[in-house]
Amino acid sequence: MRCPKAKMMLALYVGGDLPEFKASRLMAHLQSCDECAAELKTLRQSRVATEKIGGSDIPKALPADFADQVIGIVSAGKSSSLRQVWFRSGFQRMRPVAILSAVVVIVLIAVGVTQMVKDNKIESVARWRMELIQSVGGNGTGVAWETIPNLNDVFETPVRMDQFDPPREAGVYAVMHRIEAEGEPPRYVIDYCGESRRLGPFRGHPWINQSKGRLLSRAGSEENVYIAVMLMPDSTPKDRRDIEAVLIEAFNPYFNRVKGA
Amino acid sequence: MEAARRDRADLIEKARNGDAGAFRECIKLYGSRVNAIAYQMVGNGEDARDISQEVFIRLYRSLERFNSDYSFTSWLYRLTANLSIDFLRKNARHRQRSLDEPGNTVDIKDRSPGPDDNAESSEFYGAINRLAGELSINQRRVFVLRDLQGFPTEEVAGILKCRSSTVRVHLARARRRIKDALIKHYPDLLEVISDEMPES
Numbered sequence: 020m021r022c023p024k025a026k027m028m029l030a031l032y033v034g035g036d037l038p039e040f041k042a043s044r045l046m047a048h049l050q051s052c053d054e055c056a057a058e059l060k061t062l063r064q065s066r067v068a069t070e071k072i073g074g075s076d077i078p079k080a081l082p083a084d085f086a087d088q089v090i091g092i093v094s095a096g097k098s099s100s101l102r103q104v105w106f107r108s109g110f111q112r113m114r115p116v117a118i119l120s121a122v123v124v125i126v127l128i129a130v131g132v133t134q135m136v137k138d139n140k141i142e143s144v145a146r147w148r149m150e151l152i153q154s155v156g157g158n159g160t161g162v163a164w165e166t167i168p169n170l171n172d173v174f175e176t177p178v179r180m181d182q183f184d185p186p187r188e189a190g191v192y193a194v195m196h197r198i199e200a201e202g203e204p205p206r207y208v209i210d211y212c213g214e215s216r217r218l219g220p221f222r223g224h225p226w227i228n229q230s231k232g233r234l235l236s237r238a239g240s241e242e243n244v245y246i247a248v249m250l251m252p253d254s255t256p257k258d259r260r261d262i263e264a265v266l267i268e269a270f271n272p273y274f275n276r277v278k279g280a
Numbered sequence: 281m282e283a284a285r286r287d288r289a290d291l292i293e294k295a296r297n298g299d300a301g302a303f304r305e306c307i308k309l310y311g312s313r314v315n316a317i318a319y320q321m322v323g324n325g326e327d328a329r330d331i332s333q334e335v336f337i338r339l340y341r342s343l344e345r346f347n348s349d350y351s352f353t354s355w356l357y358r359l360t361a362n363l364s365i366d367f368l369r370k371n372a373r374h375r376q377r378s379l380d381e382p383g384n385t386v387d388i389k390d391r392s393p394g395p396d397d398n399a400e401s402s403e404f405y406g407a408i409n410r411l412a413g414e415l416s417i418n419q420r421r422v423f424v425l426r427d428l429q430g431f432p433t434e435e436v437a438g439i440l441k442c443r444s445s446t447v448r449v450h451l452a453r454a455r456r457r458i459k460d461a462l463i464k465h466y467p468d469l470l471e472v473i474s475d476e477m478p479e480s
Contacts, residue, residue, distance in 0.1 A: 061463070072407040090304060178445070178449055
């Protein structure tokens, strides 16, 4: 197990949200990784701190006449004041674009510097490739992604594209759609694999390269398009392209195979 | 427990049939939780009350269409989370400022409720909002429902109408960002907790 994946699992483990079978693999990793053991300690402290300060920040109770106000509004058929509230800060929203631009420039510089630090690579891409290709065994009937240890150890669980929350880090991703019959465990057909210097560009527009229509032609509906990401925060483009190549070889994704489709 | 559940189901049924008294009871029963979720989502008492009001207005107008085969509370809390998200999105530019930006401390202070608020004496007042400000909208709603409101992961998935695995992905990222924000903004607190925690 690699450290970025282990750290994500630790964040679940501290709250009791990690399934048992994953927890045992995580514990095995912790035995041999001081960095992740330290991360666990900090996450535990963070959890205690959250409970402490969360409890101190309790909202004021609703006014005693709150129910009367609501019933008064609905009885009179009036609209609520929420619409006005949403526009109340309109003036403040007009803050100079320059501030936002400066933040963007700082973030871009930070990302560039981070990328120069090479670390956390997959130790042996060649070995991983061999294991993965053996595990997948052809993609004709789809892949039970979440049950293949070689994928599940390094990739985050696939999530629906329209609920995808892009991380800030660099990484490799796979776009896929589900094909299992109702009530069966998920099986995915991989439609596209790619690497990204910063997965953040998905933000605000979760459809890659404006190719929504093409992805839908494979998936059938927006709800059926999924994405899984493998975070490689300190990787070089070559590191990520190596992983991308392994995925393409293992899954032969339609849009990597048929250029311009 | 079962009797209380049945009483609540009866109350909702009566409210569905237009009983104003039952609807008033519903507001009293669920208002605090709705307000707490809205507050922790948007970080401002006044906005949270406006959102809570809108939640119950919409509830009243759609109660007769509610299918009692589904969980009423999941439906109500989903409505609360969604309205809070709509609010955050509409105010996104205003609220997206980095915590490092000069003047933001003042902004947080200004967004606090009035002097009669019973939480204002706490040295950590506003801290959760400051920390949650580091989260994306998806992360924030999962963090609020799971870690602040204490709903189990499966119930959070039910409220947000998504898979539990999706909740866990957002939750993991949210907790790591909260941890990073704590290290950055409240290092002393972590140190105190570290001293208090037993070695494991």
